[in-house]
Amino acid sequence: MALYPLVFRPIYKEKVWGGRTLEQLGRTLPGGASVGIGESWELADLDQTSPSGGGGAAAHSVIRNGPLTKRTIRDLLADLWPHVMGPAALTDRARFPVLLKYLDARENLSVQVHPSPEYAANHPDAVIKYEAYYIVRAEPDAVVYKGVVEGVGPDELRAAIDAGTVPELLVAVPVREGEMHYLPSGTLHALGRGILAAEVQTVSDTTFRVFDWGRTDRDLHVEEALASIDFAPTDATPWERDEPVSGRPAAGRRLVTTPYFEVVEWTLDNVVTCPWPDDRLAALMVVGGAGRIRWGADGDRSVDVTAGDTVLIPASLRDAWSETDGAMTVLEITLPDAHDSRGGEDG
Numbered sequence: 001m002a003l004y005p006l007v008f009r010p011i012y013k014e015k016v017w018g019g020r021t022l023e024q025l026g027r028t029l030p031g032g033a034s035v036g037i038g039e040s041w042e043l044a045d046l047d048q049t050s051p052s053g054g055g056g057a058a059a060h061s062v063i064r065n066g067p068l069t070k071r072t073i074r075d076l077l078a079d080l081w082p083h084v085m086g087p088a089a090l091t092d093r094a095r096f097p098v099l100l101k102y103l104d105a106r107e108n109l110s111v112q113v114h115p116s117p118e119y120a121a122n123h124p125d126a127v128i129k130y131e132a133y134y135i136v137r138a139e140p141d142a143v144v145y146k147g148v149v150e151g152v153g154p155d156e157l158r159a160a161i162d163a164g165t166v167p168e169l170l171v172a173v174p175v176r177e178g179e180m181h182y183l184p185s186g187t188l189h190a191l192g193r194g195i196l197a198a199e200v201q202t203v204s205d206t207t208f209r210v211f212d213w214g215r216t217d218r219d220l221h222v223e224e225a226l227a228s229i230d231f232a233p234t235d236a237t238p239w240e241r242d243e244p245v246s247g248r249p250a251a252g253r254r255l256v257t258t259p260y261f262e263v264v265e266w267t268l269d270n271v272v273t274c275p276w277p278d279d280r281l282a283a284l285m286v287v288g289g290a291g292r293i294r295w296g297a298d299g300d301r302s303v304d305v306t307a308g309d310t311v312l313i314p315a316s317l318r319d320a321w322s323e324t325d326g327a328m329t330v331l332e333i334t335l336p337d338a339h340d341s342r343g344g345e346d347g
Contacts, residue, residue, distance in 0.1 A: 013040070038105070044096075087279070110210075110211065112188070114204065134200070135181070136288075147170070157229070245264055282334050293322050
């Protein structure tokens with residue numbers, strides 16, 4: 001079967017800290033106005049049942065366009081792995097290696113950490129999670145908490161957990177729209193209230209909480225967290241390199257490069273035609289505006305996309321490009337190749 005740009009149905013997650021901001025992207029959310037939808041999983045291929053309370057569960061995104069409608073990403077990979085993935089370096093050929101989400105933080109998320117590589121190596125049920133937040137919308141006073149202040153160690157943090165004063169030990173970083181914040185596994189962190197973020201992460205739902213802002217109905221995981229946290233000073237600046245990317249008729253910025261994924265922001269304006277790479281998989285998160293993705297020898301086939309849509313461009317699709325009549329902002333997520341030194345085990 002000839003592959004084409006694949007669009008997926010979102011998987012919504014109700015959260016105590018969630019809101020309804022995704023409705024502003026034209027989404028029809030489940031539940032009434034009082035039901036907070038904190039996460040929308042846009043592209044997920046997760047088997048793991050978290051040992052900690054990350055709140056997720058096994059989930060496999062379902063295709064919602066074209067001949068492959070109603071098939072899952074897992075089905076697709078089982079049948080067409082090399083055509084979808086191309087030369088990507090992967091440690092588990094059975095699953096898609098990144099999870100793409102939107103996070104709507106009406107309230108602060110818990111202060112949490114994901115397993116360090118060392119912790120995960122010794123605990124097979126714990127999986128590392130490297131993640132990056134792209135700030136889609138933010139209230140004026142919004143912050144991301146990234147790491148602990150210099151001089152804080154396990155003893156000081158344990159005392160603050162007991163006293164309920166953990167936020168005093170965190171580095172609070174003001175955010176603005178268009179920034180990317182990178183959080184390697186082992187970083188103590190929290191997404192602050194008033195933020196809508198697009199999240200790119202490795203496939204894991206292992207989360208260890210140490211503080212939950214007065215909420216008492218969810219477990220903490222203090223010992224696991226203390227064994228995972230990197231107490232070294234954290235780079236509190238946005239992981240926004242503002243590195244211009246050329247080669248396409250659109251404005252590009254390389255935002256973050258990790259051992260597991262790379263994110264480039266592209267801004268299309270005034271019917272810019274932006275080709276997507278040949279022989280290489282790309283996942284596109286449309287974070288602003290609207291447009292079309294065309295493919296076929298003459299561009300005679302197309303799918304409309306708008307803010308909030310996530311599209312997978314299979315590696316075998318060699319003639320796909322995007323265009324817009326106004327403006328559209330797209331995050332392009334790519335994976336390291338098999339020969340790329342960024343590739344590595346994900347614990």
